[in-house]
Amino acid sequence: MNIGETSQGAAACLAVEGEMTIYRAAELKPALLDAVRASAAPALDLSSVTEFDCAGLQLLLVARREAAHLGRHLVLRGASPAVRDACALLGVDLDGDVQ
Template structure:
């Protein structure tokens, strides 16, 4: 997982690589929430996610809820086939998620 440098101090993109599953949820949660809190316009790049399960989805929903609480948009800059499959299966429309 990597966090891109904020552009002009306002936007940051958090790139998640590898699994976004129950096995990494506890590890990823603090970094994800910190990125949401630190940026005026946080974005998630999920294009390198290889596995995605319900724990990963819950983590994204927690991040979206935190962004909403702070009055910020949370955008998804890219999705992998694994992420798109779960979004489609569950009928989830994550703001900014490419089709």
């Protein structure tokens, strides 16, 4: 269960590994918001997320809302099968957001 960050100039990509569930929401929320606030072009890499639930989706929506509030666009640089399956089950379309 790691959170890593890579930067290229004004762009930063936060990579979340392991669970993105209610059990990690308190840990992940400040890290996600800090990454969004610190970057002119925030991005999340969710390709290594092993479990994803409604709390994970709420975290994504909070990060997206914060980015919009700051006049930025949050980019998803990958979504694992767990993220895609949960979003499909919940009726959330990520295809327009994932690069």
